[in-house]
Amino acid sequence: MFLLDARTARATWTVLVFAVGIALVWLLRDVLLLFAFSLFFAYLIFPLVRVVERGLGPASRRALAIGVVYLVLLVGLGTAAASIVPRLTREVAGLAQRLPEMSQQIESGQIVGHMFPVPGWGDERGRQLERLVRLHAPQIVGYAQQAAAGLLRWLSGAWVIVLIPVFAFFILRDAERAAGGIEALIENPAHRRLWYDIADDVNRLFGEYVRALIILSVITFVVWSLLFFLTGVPYALVLAAIGGGLEFIPVLGPLTGGVIVVSVALFSGYPHPWLLAVFILGWRLVQDYVTSPSVMARGIELHPALVIFGVIAAGEIAGPAGMFVSVPVIAALRVVWRRLRAFRQAPPPADRHRLAAEESAGAPVPDGPGSGGHAVPPLRGGRPAP
Structure with a gap:
C-alpha cells in the first residue's frame, strides 16, 4: 500500500483547501460583492457615526448613533435630490432623445464632419473615412448596445442595494466585537x-x-x-x-x-x-x-x-x-x-528573548529581516x- 509522507500530505491538503476556497468564492461571488459594498458603505459613514457617538455621550449605544446618521443621510439626500434631480432629469431626458440621432450619425458617417470640421480637409479623404465608418458602424453600434444591455441587466438586479445599509448597520455595530472575539480564540501570543x-x-x-x-x-x-x-x-x-x-x-x-x-x-x-x-x-x-x-x-x-x-x-x-x-x-x-x-x-521566541x-543590556542588535x-x-x- 502506497503511503504519503507527512510533507506530501500537508502540501496536498493545502492545495485542496485553496481549491475549495476558490470554488466557494466563485459560487458566492454575488454575496461577497454585496458584503463588499456594505463594507464600503460602513467605512464611508463610520467617521460620522463616531462623531455622533461622542456627541451623545459615553452611555449611548452604537446602534443609536448609527440610526441618527442614517436619518441625517436620508434627510440630506432627500434635500439634495429635490434641488438637483429636476435639472438632472431634464438633461437625461434630452440626452435620451438625442441617442437615435447620434446612432444615425455613426451609421451614415456624418460623424466625420463633426470630428474634423476643418476647411479644406479634403473631399476624397473625407469620403474614404466616411466609407470606413459606415463599414464598421454596425459593429460599433452593436457593441454599444451590448454594453448598455449588460449595464441594465446589472441594474435590474440592484434591488440588493436595499440590503447594503442593513448589512452596513450590523458591520458598524458588531465588527469590533467580532474581531475581539476572534482574537480571544487565538491562544498563541505571537x-x-x-x-x-x-x-x-x-x-x-x-x-x-x-x-x-x-x-x-x-x-x-x-x-x-x-x-x-x-x-x-x-x-x-x-x-x-x-x-x-x-x-x-x-x-x-x-x-x-x-x-x-x-x-x-x-x-x-x-x-x-x-x-x-x-x-x-x-x-x-x-x-x-x-x-x-x-x-x-x-x-x-x-x-x-x-x-x-x-x-x-x-x-x-x-x-x-x-x-x-x-x-x-x-x-x-x-x-x-x-x-x-x-x-x-x-x-x-528564544532568539527574541535573547x-x-x-x-x-546595551549590546548591539543586528539589523535586517528576521533579526x-x-x-x-x-x-x-x-x-x-x-
Missing part, C-alpha cells in the same frame, strides 16, 4: 499579535481607500460641473455626475467617463470637442499624479500593470461591481502577504499593545 496587525492594517487600508475615492469623486464632479457650465458643454450636470461616479472604478472608470463626455459633446454639436478632450486628458494627469498621491494611503500604492490586470480580471468575473472592489482586494491581499512573510522571517536581553526583536510586541492584559 499568532494573536499577527491577527491584530493584519486586522489593523486592513482596517486602515480600507478607511484610507474609501476616503480617497470620495475626495477624488467630489473633486471631479465639482470641477467638471463648473467648467462645463462656464464653457457651455451640453448636459453639463449629467456628464459631471457620470465622471464623478466613474472615479470609483479604477483605470477603466475615468477612461470611460472621458470617452462618454467627448462623445456626447461631439454628437451634440459642441464646437470645441477636442479642446474638451485635451482638458479631460490633463485632468486625468492631475488626478493620477497630484491629487491621488496626496489623498491615497501609501499601502494602496500598486503597480499600474497589477491594477489593470486586477480590474480586467475582476470585471470578467463579476462585471462592473467586480471592477469596483478589485483594487482594495488586491491591496488587502498584499498587506496580508507582507505580514505573513514578516512573521515567517521573524526569529523564534535579543531583547542583549538590547536591554529584530519587535516582531511580536508585548501584550497588555491579553491584548496586543497599541
Whole structure:
C-alpha cells in the first residue's frame, strides 16, 4: 500500500483547501460583492457615526448613533435630490432623445464632419473615412448596445442595494466585537499579535481607500460641473455626475467617463470637442499624479500593470461591481502577504528573548529581516499593545 509522507500530505491538503476556497468564492461571488459594498458603505459613514457617538455621550449605544446618521443621510439626500434631480432629469431626458440621432450619425458617417470640421480637409479623404465608418458602424453600434444591455441587466438586479445599509448597520455595530472575539480564540501570543496587525492594517487600508475615492469623486464632479457650465458643454450636470461616479472604478472608470463626455459633446454639436478632450486628458494627469498621491494611503500604492490586470480580471468575473472592489482586494491581499512573510522571517521566541536581553543590556542588535526583536510586541492584559 502506497503511503504519503507527512510533507506530501500537508502540501496536498493545502492545495485542496485553496481549491475549495476558490470554488466557494466563485459560487458566492454575488454575496461577497454585496458584503463588499456594505463594507464600503460602513467605512464611508463610520467617521460620522463616531462623531455622533461622542456627541451623545459615553452611555449611548452604537446602534443609536448609527440610526441618527442614517436619518441625517436620508434627510440630506432627500434635500439634495429635490434641488438637483429636476435639472438632472431634464438633461437625461434630452440626452435620451438625442441617442437615435447620434446612432444615425455613426451609421451614415456624418460623424466625420463633426470630428474634423476643418476647411479644406479634403473631399476624397473625407469620403474614404466616411466609407470606413459606415463599414464598421454596425459593429460599433452593436457593441454599444451590448454594453448598455449588460449595464441594465446589472441594474435590474440592484434591488440588493436595499440590503447594503442593513448589512452596513450590523458591520458598524458588531465588527469590533467580532474581531475581539476572534482574537480571544487565538491562544498563541505571537499568532494573536499577527491577527491584530493584519486586522489593523486592513482596517486602515480600507478607511484610507474609501476616503480617497470620495475626495477624488467630489473633486471631479465639482470641477467638471463648473467648467462645463462656464464653457457651455451640453448636459453639463449629467456628464459631471457620470465622471464623478466613474472615479470609483479604477483605470477603466475615468477612461470611460472621458470617452462618454467627448462623445456626447461631439454628437451634440459642441464646437470645441477636442479642446474638451485635451482638458479631460490633463485632468486625468492631475488626478493620477497630484491629487491621488496626496489623498491615497501609501499601502494602496500598486503597480499600474497589477491594477489593470486586477480590474480586467475582476470585471470578467463579476462585471462592473467586480471592477469596483478589485483594487482594495488586491491591496488587502498584499498587506496580508507582507505580514505573513514578516512573521515567517521573524526569529523564534528564544532568539527574541535573547535579543531583547542583549538590547536591554546595551549590546548591539543586528539589523535586517528576521533579526529584530519587535516582531511580536508585548501584550497588555491579553491584548496586543497599541
